[in-house]
Amino acid sequence: MLFRNIALLSAVALVGGTSCALAQGQTLTIATVNNADMIIMQRLSPKWEQATGNKLNWVVLEENVLRQRATTDIATKGGQFDIITIGSYETPIWGKQNWLVSLDDLGNDYDYGDLIPTVKSALSANGKLYSLPFYAESSFTFYRKDLFDQAGLKMPDKPTYDQISEYAAKLTDKSKEQYGFCQRGKPGWGENMAFIGPMVNAFGGRWFNEKWEPQLTTEPWKNAINYYVKNMREYGPPGATANGHNENRALFATGHCGMWVDATSAAGYIYNPKESQVADKTAFAPAPVEVTSNGSAWFWAWALAVPASSKKVDAAKSFLKWATSKDYITLVGNEVGWVSVPPGTRKSTYDNPEYQKAAPFAKIVYDSIVNADITKPTKDPVPYVGIQYVAIPEFQGIGTAVGQQIAAALAGQVTVDQALENAQRSTERTMKQAGYPK
Known part of the structure; x- marks a missing residue:
């Protein structure tokens, strides 16, 4: 009282x-x-x-x-x-x-x-x-330190996506409903694209070149999305196209995920023993990098x-x-x-x-947020601001349309190349209608 x-x-x-x-x-x-x-x-x-x-x-x-x-x-x-x-x-x-x-x-x-x-x-x-x-x-990598120990694995200070794939293979045991690669699959510019955007950045990709021309069929995009689809299918949970942030958080908190790259804000939930079954079994590392670290963690x-x-x-x-x-x-x-x-x-x-x-994660979260540079989100120069999004009004529609194509590829409805070609064409139409370059 x-x-x-x-x-x-x-x-x-x-x-x-x-x-x-x-x-x-x-x-x-x-x-x-x-x-x-x-x-x-x-x-x-x-x-x-x-x-x-x-x-x-x-x-x-x-x-x-x-x-x-x-x-x-x-x-x-x-x-x-x-x-x-x-x-x-x-x-x-x-x-x-x-x-x-x-x-x-x-x-x-x-x-x-x-x-x-x-x-x-x-x-x-x-x-x-x-x-x-x-x-x-920002975003970082949650992982199960107990499962890593059992598998004889050690998470490096700065993991790469290649290493994450290698670990996911060793951590996945579908007979136990244990999955090594739990990532967002639900389509939406703030759902699957919040993860995929920084992943594409890490693979050296970008949404647009300096002339505002969409870059969705370039090699970095193809490499990143092929990686995503392969690992989600082989090491991810079933029905992943229905899983956004909340669904993956629940999967991780109930012990079904070996690794999860997502929002640092979820750490308070995952480390709370009242909410999470893995509060004392979880550790964290930076978001994975690949070709570059630029834009590999969102803001x-x-x-x-x-x-x-x-x-x-x-x-x-x-x-x-x-x-x-x-x-x-x-x-x-x-x-x-x-x-x-x-x-x-x-x-x-x-x-x-x-x-x-x-909050044992406090320092890495603070440093990630303080040092986030939304003005330099990619390896190559870009005309836009934003890491997991592009700060133009048209991006809300563009990001969701691209997210739907990638979810379709994940579900096996189209190939990755088809999905990216469809995404490229729809983005080109939107940008032309909006009058870019301005």
Whole structure:
């Protein structure tokens, strides 16, 4: 009871620091993704509701569905949502279109200077901050150290994709439903392409050359996708084209995966013994490289934003301030566990001895995020910004269309060459219609 009262007072104080006067008793509609950190946010949000008198109407969606609905609503100024969960891809594009409310006026107590600079920069446009980071991530390789020991394997400090394939063969035992190569297969620019994009980068590929000409039938793309399809079929779980981030996280946490290359933000879940059966059996290494290390690990921030079409901007800002604050991170640490706090957003999190003790992965995650360079994502020069995405409005459709072709190749419906030729043609059409090069 004492802690609840302290938390409530803290929430009141935090809300009170907002520069705008709050209307009481409003109901805000918030759209978010069904990832672990957001589920915790939903669970703790009654504290903000009690402190402000406002209510939240939660619309919790699968990742691809969230992106589609949020994009449609904001582009049409539909006003369906007061708060949306978006990422470092959408924020600067939508901010420049004046589709989002700027968020630079939350007061000194928000401590903007504590935000990790690369994350803050990725969520800004024209010198204004248009979304607040809820958590940020890079990618790395989760692996089962107990299975590696049993197989006599040692993960190198900087693994290559060739080595990952070699290890996957030795770790796969389909009779035990144990798979060495668990990767995203569900089509979508933020699903299978979030893994495949950095993998293609590592193989020396790029989405476009300097003239904005698509490069999807070049040798690096063919080498990378042939590698992906072969290893997913031989060493991956069945039905992989239905597996996105959440499905693979569940497979790994229940002991079915020897290796998984995915978001560093999942480490809090995998290392939490309340959630994961392999919390004490998991180790990590950097994302694999091959021809180059440029762009081999992605950069992403999930963030909260207020659409310009919202009629409840003040109350929405109040919630964003609460949910992305240092006090909220402390609240999660105290109530859920320090291993589960939202990672990658604030320097103070990584300076906290309690977090350092609970999160053995903290330093590698922090270094990956701080050093991510979305302006130099590939071996060869490119005209775009972004590691696992291309920061142009057209990429959302392009990435999903390409992801569908690669999923079709994984399912055996087309060959890899056919998939990439189809992807090349559709991308060329889209870019021509959009008027590239501009």
